Amino acid sequence: MHPVEEHYLDLTRRRFFGVAAQGLCGAMGTLALSSLLGGRAAAADTPAPLRGMRMPAKAKRVIYMHMEGAPSQIDLFDYKPGLRQRFNQDLPDSIRQGQRLTGMTSGQARFPVAPSIFRFSKYANNQEGIWISELMPHTGALAKELCFIHSMHTEAINHEPGITFFQTGNQQPGRPSFGSWVSYGLGSSNSNLPSFVVLITQGQGNMQALSARFWGSGFLPSEHQGCKLRAADDPVLYLHDPAGVERADRRRMLDLVGELNQREMTRSLDPEVRTRISQAEMAYRMQMSVPELVNFSDEDEQTLAMYGPDVRKPGTFAANCLLARRLSERGVRFIQLYMRGWDAHNNLPDEIRKQSLAVDQPQAALVRDLSRRGLLDETLVIWAGEFGRTVYSQGTLTQTNYGRDHHPRCFTLWMAGGGIKPGVTIGKTDDYSYNIVENPVDVHDLHATSLHLLGLKHERLTHRHEGRDYRLTDVFGKVRPELLA
Numbered sequence: 001m002h003p004v005e006e007h008y009l010d011l012t013r014r015r016f017f018g019v020a021a022q023g024l025c026g027a028m029g030t031l032a033l034s035s036l037l038g039g040r041a042a043a044a045d046t047p048a049p050l051r052g053m054r055m056p057a058k059a060k061r062v063i064y065m066h067m068e069g070a071p072s073q074i075d076l077f078d079y080k081p082g083l084r085q086r087f088n089q090d091l092p093d094s095i096r097q098g099q100r101l102t103g104m105t106s107g108q109a110r111f112p113v114a115p116s117i118f119r120f121s122k123y124a125n126n127q128e129g130i131w132i133s134e135l136m137p138h139t140g141a142l143a144k145e146l147c148f149i150h151s152m153h154t155e156a157i158n159h160e161p162g163i164t165f166f167q168t169g170n171q172q173p174g175r176p177s178f179g180s181w182v183s184y185g186l187g188s189s190n191s192n193l194p195s196f197v198v199l200i201t202q203g204q205g206n207m208q209a210l211s212a213r214f215w216g217s218g219f220l221p222s223e224h225q226g227c228k229l230r231a232a233d234d235p236v237l238y239l240h241d242p243a244g245v246e247r248a249d250r251r252r253m254l255d256l257v258g259e260l261n262q263r264e265m266t267r268s269l270d271p272e273v274r275t276r277i278s279q280a281e282m283a284y285r286m287q288m289s290v291p292e293l294v295n296f297s298d299e300d301e302q303t304l305a306m307y308g309p310d311v312r313k314p315g316t317f318a319a320n321c322l323l324a325r326r327l328s329e330r331g332v333r334f335i336q337l338y339m340r341g342w343d344a345h346n347n348l349p350d351e352i353r354k355q356s357l358a359v360d361q362p363q364a365a366l367v368r369d370l371s372r373r374g375l376l377d378e379t380l381v382i383w384a385g386e387f388g389r390t391v392y393s394q395g396t397l398t399q400t401n402y403g404r405d406h407h408p409r410c411f412t413l414w415m416a417g418g419g420i421k422p423g424v425t426i427g428k429t430d431d432y433s434y435n436i437v438e439n440p441v442d443v444h445d446l447h448a449t450s451l452h453l454l455g456l457k458h459e460r461l462t463h464r465h466e467g468r469d470y471r472l473t474d475v476f477g478k479v480r481p482e483l484l485a
Helices: 003-023 026-036 040-045 081-086 159-168 178-186 247-268 271-293 301-307 317-329 348-372 443-453
Strands: 061-067 120-123 130-133 146-153 196-201 227-229 334-339 379-384 388-393 404-407 411-416 424-426 436-438 463-465 468-470
Touching: 061 159, 061 178, 061 317, 061 348, 146 436, 159 178, 178 196, 178 334, 178 443, 196 317, 247 271, 271 317, 301 317, 301 348, 317 334, 317 348, 334 348, 348 379, 379 443, 388 411
Parallel strands: 061 334, 061 379, 146 424, 196 227, 196 334
Antiparallel strands: 120 130, 146 411, 379 411, 388 404, 463 468
16 A cells, blocks of 8 residues: 555544544445545545635635735726826825825925826726726726725735735734635645645836745645745756656655655654655656646647737746646646736836736736636636835926835725626725725735635634634634625
8 A cells, every 4th residue: 555545544543433433334434434545636635624614615716916016006007187187296194194104205305296197098897987007908908807996905014014914914924824724724626736836927126025934834734835836947846856766766765755754643643744745745746747737838829829928938927827827727726926026116107017018918818718718707816916005206206207105005906706796896095096985995804705705714714823723814804795796
């Protein structure tokens, strides 16, 4: 018997049959054993051990596109034409209300209003229509498929805590990431790929640090951490066998190491030993599955053209969007795309043009591609930064150039598929895109609603750590019915 199957059988004997089998009928015992003896595929379909309560799900997986650095909502999605008459005027105290500023602009003598220099067009959705910048025409063409939230807000005002808050539900590092919670709650549906995969694109502007803990598992079992795929000949480090080592040699080595780890598991009952066994087996299977995944030769020319000219360049946002669709087809639970370079404190018009050009067509193609393959209804797509940008200019303001500082008070994100109500806008901001005036939505609400769509009650998806039960939404968050189809 293979060491991994033996490990699961041994664990089951100790934890289940050793305690409860005497009270079970023979048929029940046979049923339990048959599920265990179904091999690796059966194990992959078994949900992770969770304290949460399952519900009927609208979505099976998440594709989360995080625009690291924070895109300017005023220049992309939150249309404020009245600002053109207020060019270079000081932001009124009645609007700013003494709110917190970063150290980069707190010392400015003035806070001059900087209207967007970009044209906006009105796209038909399922309401009265939505205004979207000329920088995002492909995304605008999908207005009937998307749900725009103009009233997002967050607690953090700097990048590191801001991204940490969006990814883990807390500004302090050390908590499990969103993707890890989803993996923990739903388990894997593909035994040959990780349940949580991370793809990173280097952007065109100022780039903030990107920490591996943003996709870390925190205090959850480490099998639920994100697996980063690189834009290189080796998408995963050390996945290929060294020169002179055959696949059969690797199999024999894993069998021996598996036996040793199984003995340690029997001795210590340390759950991380079980993770070590399963992850070694996963790496072995990924030697075959990952090269096939990243090979686009089976994609037709029409599909490649839909994603744009950069799709053939590994690591571009276009290539990663296509990879996200391929991962979705293969049942990966959580796919995280990071697009770096949105931190435009200076020279925003030039930087945002380049950033938008890199993402607009591919992200729209991803939604269309999912839809035409029948995957959009079961895939929750999220597009967001960690906060927004200020209406006032940081530094020098001219008719054609300006920069914007961090702004957590209000910003825009959009969602699609997976049970989200299509073609609607939620929330409103004031005339300066500075404060929310209608229907605020916070990060905990976003997490709670996303878990709800995945069939998980956010209050019950918990993990006990250091004497207390933790959850992604901490003690906050509510499901927002206005977002649901």
